[in-house]
Amino acid sequence: MSQWTTKIQKTGDLRVITLPADLLLKTQWAVGEELNLTVEGVNLHLSSNRSPSLAELMAQVPEGGLPSIEELEGLDSPIKPVGREV
Numbered sequence: 001m002s003q004w005t006t007k008i009q010k011t012g013d014l015r016v017i018t019l020p021a022d023l024l025l026k027t028q029w030a031v032g033e034e035l036n037l038t039v040e041g042v043n044l045h046l047s048s049n050r051s052p053s054l055a056e057l058m059a060q061v062p063e064g065g066l067p068s069i070e071e072l073e074g075l076d077s078p079i080k081p082v083g084r085e086v
Contacts, residue, residue, distance in 0.1 A: 004023050035048060
């Protein structure tokens with residue numbers, strides 16, 4: 001887990017929290033991106049509102065690709081067939 005420290009600052013009528021550039025690099029957030037704010041007790045959690053790109057999804061595919069149907073047969077699956085599979 002990484003950790004950063006920042007301060008709440010006043011700019012006009014707004015209160016602003018600045019995010020360090022290295023935090024933006026690590027999270028791949030960009031200036032102008034919408035973030036979700038969640039409050040739990042006195043803690044604030046930030047998360048991106050962005051859907052992953054195709055490149056980000058493809059980066060999660062294991063080397064050599066996904067297993068074939070034949071390789072998956074016989075494995076326990078929480079999904080039960082209903083009789084109309086192609």
